């Protein structure tokens with residue numbers, strides 16, 4: 001028999017409780033000190049590990065301390081500092097355009113509303129949710145490839161479209177836990193429920209997972 005939404009909600013609470021105990025210190029893995037730094041780091045994290053991003057951002061943040069500095073920068077200068085994160089020409093272009101839009105429309109400040117953030121070049125819902133949840137204290141549910149894969153394995157969605165999954169999960173996860181839930185699942189995807197080789201035998205939430213092997 002298919003689980004009802006109420007049953008799913010109860011299971012989600014148990015998953016959150018168990019993963020919080022398993023990963024008590026989990027937080028945003030991208031180093032940042034302000035909203036702009038997190039926005040830039042999140043743009044750089046596309047198709048790249050957080051570890052690699054954290055290696056390039058200290059020099060980048062030092063050279064470009066605010067949106068105006070990025071907006072005025074020559075693309076090649078930014079490219080030179082972010083080359084190792086891959087797709088560096090596109091990323092440099094997006095960072096510059098994003099910064100120019102910040103200067104033009106938001107006085108150089110990162111806005112704290114989803115509808116404003118997603119208007120910025122290179123910023124989709126995932127990036128906007130990361131920024132909202134981690135620097136503005138506005139609950140956000142970033143959906144990346146780990147979130148898509150693991151929530152399907154957990155039977156909490158049958159979709160593969162990030163925006164639709166975000167909507168479904170926001171119904172199942174308490175609002176105050178949205179940001180944490182995403183961190184915990186992404187961390188679990190790196191530590192235990194690894195793509196193509198999930199370690200079900202040692203998985204802390206195996207009793208809550210219909211896909212355990």
Ligand code: SF4
Pocket residue numbers: 153154192193194198199200201203204205206209210211212213
């Ligand atoms: S039981 Fe296996 S498939 Fe389910 S979450 Fe754990 S590692 Fe992933």
